[in-house]
Amino acid sequence: MLARTAATVATALFAFAAPAAAQEQTPENAQKFIAQIAGLGQINYTDRSGSQTFTQGSYQDNSGSQTVVRYYDKAVAPIWDVTSPSRCETQFKRKLVWSRGGEIVTSNENGYMNWKRVMSVTVSGANIVVADATQWSDYFHRFSLPTEDMAKRVGYAMEFLRVSCDATQGTGF
Numbered sequence: 544m545l546a547r548t549a550a551t552v553a554t555a556l557f558a559f560a561a562p563a564a565a566q567e568q569t570p571e572n573a574q575k576f577i578a579q580i581a582g583l584g585q586i587n588y589t590d591r592s593g594s595q596t597f598t599q600g601s602y603q604d605n606s607g608s609q610t611v612v613r614y615y616d617k618a619v620a621p622i623w624d625v626t627s628p629s630r631c632e633t634q635f636k637r638k639l640v641w642s643r644g645g646e647i648v649t650s651n652e653n654g655y656m657n658w659k660r661v662m663s664v665t666v667s668g669a670n671i672v673v674a675d676a677t678q679w680s681d682y683f684h685r686f687s688l689p690t691e692d693m694a695k696r697v698g699y700a701m702e703f704l705r706v707s708c709d710a711t712q713g714t715g716f
Contacts, residue, residue: 570658570707573700574627580688580697581625581635587687588622588637588654597685602642615640615647619687622654631658631708656684658701658708666698673701 566572580586589597597617604611620638627633632655639652662674669691673684686701688694706712 568703570630570704571627573703573707574630574633576700577633577697578625578627580693581622584621584623585689585693586622586697587619588635588684589617589619589687590682590684592682597683600640600642602645604645606645613642613645615642622686631704632656633658633704654684658704659710661701661705661708664698664702664705666694669694671698671701 577586591597595601598619599614600617601612601614604613617640622635622637624636625633626635634656635654636651637654638649640647640649642648656673656675660676662676663672665672665674669688671686671688671694673686675682675684686694686697688697
């Protein structure tokens, strides 16, 4: 009788426990996931265009008798305040570093991703490189995460956004 009562209680408790359900993979949930990780300060950002690198910027110093190319380290800082005004757009705050008259200047700027224009998302180690087909050729965003596993998860969400927002996806090619 005691064994039967314990089994009945266990069955009743199991009936009240809700099964863990996986969230649906949607562009909105991908955006939410990226925003949550960035909100924890886990996504660092830098960009590059043309022949620049992710780690160094350069400028021409014309202050002397000869023009000299000078290099400076680009800041790699967390992104923050990530929002998605639409299912295929991500906005965020970022630190921008550049040269103005030979002086290195930093400021907080708005960053923007239009997933309809993204050509590729590549995960390499703890970094994600996003190739952006903007009005500038060869424009790339690099998002760095603390671990390779986290970069794979965030990279998957970014690739999901790229594919979901591809205007040509309905063509079969």
